[in-house]
Amino acid sequence: MCLGIPMKVLQIDGFNARCEAKGVEREVSLFMLQDEEVKPGDYVMIHVGYAIQKMTPQEARSAWEIFDQMLAADGPPDTTL
Amino acid sequence: MRYVDEFRQRELAQQLAAAIRKEADPQRQYNLMEFCGGHTHAIFRYGVQDLMPSNVHFVHGPGCPVCVLPVGRIDNAIQLVEQHDVILCTYGDMLRVPASGRKSLLKIKAGGADIRMVYSTQDALRIARDNPDRQVVFFAIGFETTTPPTAVAIKQARTEALDNFSVFSNHVLTPAAIQNILESPEVREMGSVSIDGFFGPSHVSSIIGSRPYEFFAEEFQRPVVIAGFEPLDVMQSALMLIRQLNEGRHEVENEYTRVVTREGNTKAQSLVAEVFELRRTFEWRGLGLVPYSALQIKKAFAGLDAEQRFHVPAISASDVKGCECPSILRGVKRPTDCKLFGTVCTPENPMGSCMVSSEGACAAYWSYGRFRQPEKSDTREDAA
Ligand code: SF4
Numbered sequence: 001m002c003l004g005i006p007m008k009v010l011q012i013d014g015f016n017a018r019c020e021a022k023g024v025e026r027e028v029s030l031f032m033l034q035d036e037e038v039k040p041g042d043y044v045m046i047h048v049g050y051a052i053q054k055m056t057p058q059e060a061r062s063a064w065e066i067f068d069q070m071l072a073a074d075g076p077p078d079t080t081l
Numbered sequence: 082m083r084y085v086d087e088f089r090q091r092e093l094a095q096q097l098a099a100a101i102r103k104e105a106d107p108q109r110q111y112n113l114m115e116f117c118g119g120h121t122h123a124i125f126r127y128g129v130q131d132l133m134p135s136n137v138h139f140v141h142g143p144g145c146p147v148c149v150l151p152v153g154r155i156d157n158a159i160q161l162v163e164q165h166d167v168i169l170c171t172y173g174d175m176l177r178v179p180a181s182g183r184k185s186l187l188k189i190k191a192g193g194a195d196i197r198m199v200y201s202t203q204d205a206l207r208i209a210r211d212n213p214d215r216q217v218v219f220f221a222i223g224f225e226t227t228t229p230p231t232a233v234a235i236k237q238a239r240t241e242a243l244d245n246f247s248v249f250s251n252h253v254l255t256p257a258a259i260q261n262i263l264e265s266p267e268v269r270e271m272g273s274v275s276i277d278g279f280f281g282p283s284h285v286s287s288i289i290g291s292r293p294y295e296f297f298a299e300e301f302q303r304p305v306v307i308a309g310f311e312p313l314d315v316m317q318s319a320l321m322l323i324r325q326l327n328e329g330r331h332e333v334e335n336e337y338t339r340v341v342t343r344e345g346n347t348k349a350q351s352l353v354a355e356v357f358e359l360r361r362t363f364e365w366r367g368l369g370l371v372p373y374s375a376l377q378i379k380k381a382f383a384g385l386d387a388e389q390r391f392h393v394p395a396i397s398a399s400d401v402k403g404c405e406c407p408s409i410l411r412g413v414k415r416p417t418d419c420k421l422f423g424t425v426c427t428p429e430n431p432m433g434s435c436m437v438s439s440e441g442a443c444a445a446y447w448s449y450g451r452f453r454q455p456e457k458s459d460t461r462e463d464a465a
Contacts, residue, residue, distance in 0.1 A: 004226075004284055029203060031233050032349045045284070048172065048223075049201020050230045052346070053287050062090075062311065 004047040006060035009040050019046065021064070090313060097316040098132040105323050111137045112275050113322055114412060116259055117282035118145030118440025119310045125445035127312035129319075137319065140276055143258055143367055143410040146223040147174045147438040151364045153396035154251055155180040158220050159189060161249065165391050168195045168212060170205035171220040177437045181398045202234035209238070209246035218387045219248045225285045228252045228376065229349040232356040235378065235385050247387040250378055253363065255285050256293045257374035263301045265368075267413055276412065278322040280315065281307035283337040290345025294333045302331045309337045356382055366400070366434060367410030404433035409442050416443040423447060 007019035007028065015031045017038070029050045030038055036054060038044065043060040044051035055063075105111060115121055121141050124130060130139055143149050159180055162169050169186070176187040176198065190196040195215075199205050202219060209217040221231040231248060238246045259279060281294055286307045294305045304325035308318035318336040325332060335341050356379060363375030378386040387393065400406055403421050408414035416422050416435065426432035428444050435441035439448070 026200075027203070029201070029230070029233065032229055032346060032352075035348050047226050047284060048230050049203055050233070052226060052284060052349075 004045045004052065006043055006055055006063045007046050008060070009038060009042045009044060011040060012038065017044075017051070019044065019051075093313055094132065094316060097313065097320060101132075101137065101316070101320050101323060102134045104320065104327065105134050105137055106327060107134075107136060109136065109326075110275070110277075111323055111326060112140050112277045113138065113280065113319060114140040114142045114262070114276045114278070115280040115308075115315070116142040116144040116255065117280070117285065118148070118438065119282060119284070120280050120308065120315055121145070121442055121445055122440050123310050123312050123315055125449040128449075129312055129315055132316065133319070137323070140412040141409070141442040142262065142279075142412060143365065144224065144255065144282060145435070145438050145440040145442075146227070146253070147178060148406065148410060148434040148441045149253065149258075149365045149367065150175075150178070150222055150251055150434065151366045152180055152398040152400060153364065155186070156184075156396045156398050157393050158186065158218075158249060159184055161218055161387065161391055161393070162189060162194045162196065165216065166195075167216040167218045167387075167391075168197060168208060169218050169220055170197050170199045170208055172200075172222065173198045174438050175220060175222060177431060178434050179401060179432060179437075202230045206234055206237060206241075206243065206246065209243050210241075213245060215245060216390075217246050218391075219246070220251070221248050222251045224253060224255050224282070225288045225353075228357065229288065229346075229352050232352040235356050235382055236352070238385055239382065244384075247385050247390050248378060249387040249393065250357070250376060252357065252376040253365070254374050254376070255282065255289070256297065257371055258365065258368065259294075260297050260301075261365075261368050261371045261374065262411060263297060263303065265411060267411065276303065277326055278304040278306070278331075280318055280322070281305050281333075283307055283309045283314070283341060286335075286337070286341045286345065288346050288349050291333050291335055291341055291343050292345070298331050298333050304331045305333045307333070307335045307337050307341050355379075364397070365410075367407035401432045406433040406435045406443075409435055416446040419443070 007021040009017050010020050011018040015029055017028050017030050019026055019028050028046050033051050043055045043057055045053045045055055124139050161167050179185055186196050205219040298305050304322055306318040306321045308314050321334055357376035358379045359373045360375045360377045362370045362372050365371050383389050405414050405419040421432050426436050431437045435443040
């Protein structure tokens with residue numbers, strides 16, 4: 001639960017954003033980032049369905065590489081990420 | 082690109098390891114507690130311990146939210162389903178945690194109980210909207226990063242007048258737990274555990290900021306370095322802690338300056354402050370009753386508090402006999418000290434909470450096979 005997943009913002013509608021990672025799309029809440037400017041194309045760290053911080057594309061990519069290695073080694077991901 | 086990055090990471094890891102070996106004073110021991118399960122996982126997954134000299138030790142702390150929830154609270158959740166016929170919404174990690182009487186949420190779900198795994202508090206709200214004639218309870222657990230989403234859901238339920246929704250709050254606080262460990266007799270009386278410094282969890286800190294750690298860094302004279310979850314972050318932070326200890330400093334430093342500020346995410350904090358207040362005391366697995374270490378729903382939102390709506394009783398239940406989770410969570414014992422480890426207790430059939438979550442120390446020991454390796458080898462090269 002502690003880890004969180006980086007996702008790319010596709011579309012924003014109020015506090016809701018459609019985000020994508022690895023071909024999987026998900027509805028996430030931007031409620032906690034309302035003091036920051038988030039736009040489509042940005043990367044955000046998602047924790048239990050909520051974006052908690054913005055990230056650079058490099059940070060998102062390096063986090064995903066680590067997840068890839070973990071998935072390869074461990075089987076299906078922790079569902080509450 | 083990927084291979085370039087991997088190469089860079091490996092090279093950086095070797096450089097960091099060399100710096101740590103050079104700076105760690107062979108005359109002393111460095112016991113560094115990683116509080117958070119995310120760090121525990123990274124350390125095992127990438128064999129970070131193997132890159133450390135033999136006098137630098139990682140002590141695993143109680144920062145896995147699933148692990149620290151006491152059996153009694155899971156029994157409470159089961160009662161909510163069995164006695165009040167609610168739909169219980171829970172994060173997936175909780176499903177397999179053993180409760181009293183050989184039960185678990187997963188087992189009673191298999192027996193027909195209406196338990197739904199959710200990814201987000203928004204899913205729980207949706208289930209409540211879709212089932213207006215059923216009571217829907219969200220089983221809320223976690224540290225400071227998971228609390229604001231629960232607060233959002235409570236406020237939303239109030240706005241929408243979603244009367245069939247309520248929250249069973251088990252949210253806990255990181256600084257209170259660290260302080261409790263430092264005040265425990267095992268640490269204070271120089272007995273079985275010594276902890277010289279802490280890794281602070283980065284995501285929790287991005288919400289609460291670095292300020293809450295300042296008090297105990299000063300009071301207990303222990304350095305804290307807020308660290309990201311990647312293996313290089315952990316190594317870099319270990320080096321920062323070693324430097325502080327060598328120089329006799331005990332400050333709060335931030336390896337994760339990218340996202341953690343002293344103030345934290347004030348929007349999230351004000352949401353939490355609006356909905357939650359401190360509990361006078363809360364039971365943790367391993368730590369027992371810890372004063373002011375958890376959050377309860379404020380009176381203004383009492384209508385959405387499942388503990389009030391269903392008169393949830395205090396249950397004190399004990400762990401499975403032989404399970405050493407309580408001592409492991411305090412850093413007093415290791416998973417391999419448990420007689421059930423790997424024999425009766427495995428991730429497929431967990432006896433205690435530390436074997437359930439991938440962030441738990443027993444699951445990490447088991448999955449990454451550290452228990453099969455010799456305690457030390459400074460030669461492993463593929464760790465990062
Ligand atoms: S191995 Fe299993 S029974 Fe032993 S301490 Fe860990 S979780 Fe508990």
